[in-house]
Amino acid sequence: MSLKLSATVMAALVAVSGFTSATVANAQDRVRWRMHSTYSHALPVAGKTAFEIGETVNTISGGSFDIRVFEPGALVNGAAYYDAVSKGSIDAAYGSPGFNAGKNSAYPFFAAIPFGPGAGEMLAWLRHGGGLEIAQDLYARDNIHMLACGILPPESAGWFKKEIKSLDDLKGIKMRFLGLGAKVMEKFGVSTQLLAPGEVYQALELGTLDAAEQSIPAIDRGLGFYQIAKFNYFPGWHQQSTVQELLINMDSWNALSDAQRTMVNLACDKATIDQFADGEAMEFAIMQQNEEDGVQIKIWPEEFLAAFRDAWEEVIAEETATNPDSKRVWDSLQAYRKNYEVWGDAAYLD
Numbered sequence: 001m002s003l004k005l006s007a008t009v010m011a012a013l014v015a016v017s018g019f020t021s022a023t024v025a026n027a028q029d030r031v032r033w034r035m036h037s038t039y040s041h042a043l044p045v046a047g048k049t050a051f052e053i054g055e056t057v058n059t060i061s062g063g064s065f066d067i068r069v070f071e072p073g074a075l076v077n078g079a080a081y082y083d084a085v086s087k088g089s090i091d092a093a094y095g096s097p098g099f100n101a102g103k104n105s106a107y108p109f110f111a112a113i114p115f116g117p118g119a120g121e122m123l124a125w126l127r128h129g130g131g132l133e134i135a136q137d138l139y140a141r142d143n144i145h146m147l148a149c150g151i152l153p154p155e156s157a158g159w160f161k162k163e164i165k166s167l168d169d170l171k172g173i174k175m176r177f178l179g180l181g182a183k184v185m186e187k188f189g190v191s192t193q194l195l196a197p198g199e200v201y202q203a204l205e206l207g208t209l210d211a212a213e214q215s216i217p218a219i220d221r222g223l224g225f226y227q228i229a230k231f232n233y234f235p236g237w238h239q240q241s242t243v244q245e246l247l248i249n250m251d252s253w254n255a256l257s258d259a260q261r262t263m264v265n266l267a268c269d270k271a272t273i274d275q276f277a278d279g280e281a282m283e284f285a286i287m288q289q290n291e292e293d294g295v296q297i298k299i300w301p302e303e304f305l306a307a308f309r310d311a312w313e314e315v316i317a318e319e320t321a322t323n324p325d326s327k328r329v330w331d332s333l334q335a336y337r338k339n340y341e342v343w344g345d346a347a348y349l350d
Helices: 003-027 046-060 082-087 119-128 131-140 180-186 197-206 217-222 250-254 258-292 302-322 324-347
Strands: 031-037 065-070 092-095 144-152 158-160 174-176 191-193 231-234 242-249 296-299
Touching: 031 046, 046 065, 046 092, 046 144, 046 217, 046 242, 046 258, 082 092, 082 144, 082 242, 119 131, 119 144, 119 324, 131 144, 131 324, 144 250, 144 258, 180 191, 180 302, 217 258, 242 250, 242 258, 258 296, 302 324
Parallel strands: 031 065, 031 092, 174 191, 231 296
Antiparallel strands: 092 242, 144 242, 158 231
16 A cells, blocks of 8 residues: 555556547447445545545546445435346445345355455455455345455454453344454354444444444544443454455446446545545544543453354354355355465565
């Protein structure tokens, strides 16, 4: 996520804007898309991403490609965007593959992996290890083109109303949890629910939830969790990085020119750099604010993490045994990670 990379992307944007005004604007009628965002524009970091994608495409197209981005609920509800994109009710939607677990339990693998790769390794697998090709193949079954379009740094492991002093304290807790990590928590007697970001605060306030994991501290603070749940646990073993997705109706995607598809791809490249950098830059100040507001920052003891890891081994064995798509994704990721160790173990400090 270097400045050099960012400069390269921006140079590409400028180059594209130069030829689009002479080609796209003259060769085609104006393209207008309606795009749903799972995240409110007011939400820090991830909230602005969808809207900036629309602005970037509009700018480099000289106004010939207009993506109008809508707040959650304006077109479809929160995280329930998959079918609308598939059927063409909307052209595109911004969210995370973890929200689509009900469509295919393999999808959450493209969002985050418990005890899995950080942002650099995750992006490397997606772009150069076959991960994105598999994702696009799975989504294409439902007339959807998928782009990895943003990535977040490690998440908090969750917000709890009561301190967790033993693994037994997890039994019976009602907790919002996304993706594969939810299946791990269920091994400890946690009752998990997948709610859209805008629904979590009210559930905590009303007592429908006892705890919640959502995202990085900046996003969680924007959702107000610090006001209700005073125990914030780290590290986020379940999501060391979290990929965001741009889902596009396949007919809408195929109707674009090569130049217009390039605009969308470049907008996602920019979004990925900006989202990761913003997320990394904000967290320490947010955590300090949380402590000033009475939040206790807690670190999971090693025995907890070891138990979570053991449970994850059970979950992945069960998942890959029951869903061939999950096995295909997992085998691809594991093969890539094994090769990546040659570089990762030598290059990075522990």
